[in-house]
Amino acid sequence: MRITVVGTGYVGLITSICLCEMGHAVTNIDIDAKRITQLNNGRSVIYEPGLQQLLEKSLKNRRLFFTIDPRFAYAQADLIFIAVGTPENPDGTANLSFLQEAVYAIAAHIEKDVIICTKSTVPVGTNERIAEMIKDMTPSQLHVSIVSNPEFLREGSAINDFFHGDRIVIGTEDSKAASVLQELYAPLNTEIMVTDIRSAEMIKYASNAFLATKISFINEIAAICEKVGADISQVADGIGKDKRIGSSFLNAGIGYGGSCFPKDTKALVQLAGHVDHPFELLEAVIGVNNRQHTLAVAKAKEAAGGLEGKRVALLGLAFKPNTDDIREAPSLTILKMLIQENADVIAYDPAATLNIQRLFGNEIEYTENLETALKNADLAIIATEWESITKFPLVKYAELMKAPLVIDGRNCYSLSDIERHSITYISVGRSPHLQSAIAKV
Ligand SMILES: NC(=O)c1ccc[n+]([C@@H]2O[C@H](COP(=O)([O-])OP(=O)(O)OC[C@H]3O[C@@H](n4cnc5c(N)ncnc54)[C@H](O)[C@@H]3O)[C@@H](O)[C@H]2O)c1
Structure with missing residues (x-):
């Protein structure tokens, strides 16, 4: 054939x-x-x-x-x-x-x-x-x-x-x-x-819309966890064990990106609208995700008392690990916001640096070396959970950074590991009480 x-x-x-x-x-x-x-x-x-x-x-x-x-x-x-x-x-x-x-x-x-x-x-x-x-x-x-x-x-x-x-x-x-x-x-x-042919076309959109819904749902629960002092990792673990729910796509974080979920959810909203069915649930899912993309910079700004002139290491640019794809990646929103705040940005990614460089030119610095990114940084924002980041020795944040303030948009580290290091660590949906206690260590 x-x-x-x-x-x-x-x-x-x-x-x-x-x-x-x-x-x-x-x-x-x-x-x-x-x-x-x-x-x-x-x-x-x-x-x-x-x-x-x-x-x-x-x-x-x-x-x-x-x-x-x-x-x-x-x-x-x-x-x-x-x-x-x-x-x-x-x-x-x-x-x-x-x-x-x-x-x-x-x-x-x-x-x-x-x-x-x-x-x-x-x-x-x-x-x-x-x-x-x-x-x-x-x-x-x-x-x-x-x-x-x-x-x-x-x-x-x-x-x-x-x-x-x-x-x-x-x-x-x-x-x-x-x-x-x-x-x-x-x-x-x-x-x-x-x-039939129409059902096959719909299966694809409905699959992506459902997965996006799971992500925005857990991110909403994470936002509430932060306010009530619960821990989203334990909550996600607890609900994911229910076979009717399942444990995948329950990682709270700074939202989904990529070439599929963002465009496919919007296309399905449009498709529904054209047959006179406002898809309100999916519109809310998209709204939550847009908010999540801005979350890391908002937290960084608050924790650092403003970002003007601050040296910020942005760790991870690809929309997910193991790809060089940056389409609709949260890093794009983060970079635009950091530039707007006049931060001094150095961006790290093992595979996607060139693609980001094509968009941001010399507005920021780039490196494919994590230690170079962290050297003398006032704060670090983790946007992609690359293994080089999740396996990075925590002790090095304090050694390399001017001030070890880490905003972890992907919950890469366990709070018990963080506790053993003098890092000010802010993640998604995990108890602020614990975080401030950790900050005092
Ligand atoms: N990327 C994913 O993870 C993924 C997963 C599932 C489905 N999809 C869907 O698959 C489709 C392709 O996605 P992608 O990420 O591979 O896209 P892509 O942008 O990476 O690649 C598309 C390629 O098609 C080429 N092309 C455009 N017009 C052409 C033409 N007339 N003749 C020959 N080549 C042409 C482009 O030059 C480009 O190289 C999209 O509809 C996407 O939604 C993507």
């Missing part, structure tokens, strides 16, 4: 490389010639653990071909996965222009029957629209099947998620196309659900 994947981003590149790992030959097309050159030279365009090695392997085995040529990619393909970006429009709706361009290019170049499978996250009804576009643009003797196959991988563990997902959703009205995909995915031993 000839497989083409459209887009070499987090979803497209992972899909291509993992399909190669399963033994398939894959053509991966992008419109960005620079990315294709870099990939053909064997260098990954994104950071994802294990990806570089698998890329080299697939190129060496001559299973993976990168191209910008739509004829080469589409003319003889049996199965095409679309994995182009669907970023948000200013009004929160999904921007489908990349998807539309990809569909036009596919329609203009296919020469045989083909299955088109959308991995991009798209509003309900989009795959039906793709079917209409293809029908309008291709000769009637060609049979083109349309499938919605939403992607659930998590950046930072994307390769593992491809091989060991919780489920694979195949949304289509075409039973032959469903069989082809069931056969393709069978070796993964993951539960496969075949649904």
